[in-house]
Amino acid sequence: MFSAAALTLFAFAFATGVRGESHTITFTNKCGSGTPMLKQGGNTLSTGGAYTHNGPIDSAIAYLQTGACGNNGESCTLVEVTLTNPTSPGSGSSVDLSLVPPHAFSVTTGFGYYNGCDGAGADCNSADCTTAFHQSGDTQVQVACQVDNVDLAITFCD
Template structure:
């Protein structure tokens, strides 16, 4: 009986080590994609070209993310070309990767062969930010008055980057 108790305790300890709780896990970020458009697939790409679909939790910083609807509206399969996208970086402020904090924006830019045009409503919110959830508002059209802080036209400095400086912040992006 005593040997069984020891074995169960040892197994429980190993399980706790193998499956760390979020508090012991280190840096991680969850990207949640919601596609209410009825067509296409919500996707995001990170620096280096790795593609993800649906909700994904990534360990470590998420740098240079782009999210859009692929397979519909004439959107490109890489970088969301021809369609609007949400650009984001999710990083803990204590990371040593050179980024200061989590940030996101709407991109409808038309420059250097990177054409992004409004094709569908978009909305994003930071999860785990104060106030929670933190959102700039829905993008419902091709102008900054319709799409809060969007980068539009050819000026790479005409938009607003929304920021958060909490650890392990996630982002929820909804299309349509």
């Protein structure tokens, strides 16, 4: 038999529509050519359309395929993406730009969180930008967000 408190909690959860984890990644390509790519584990998740996933998005990559990029963004500016609801302090989302070889500057690339952590993000406008990884120890360029269900906008040539 259920207690009145348990039934009240169940009714509240049902009425408010308890929502699971969800994240959306959107693209804006102002370059005039190229195809935005979003990949995870070698699988293509998007070629420019908004991508929504119910659950965390772990270890995805994004780049603008200009014809010069390898299948995993080699020779191009790379956005490394993990969007996940935090389960403890510091365990939430993290996004960064990477120019660690075999990646290299190709086009101006930027990202920003929205629907949480608005205004947090980074842009890379040249091969020597200080907002991107140039070697594996450049962890200060990672942009974290500790908000549930945060979304990400990626822009090329802004």
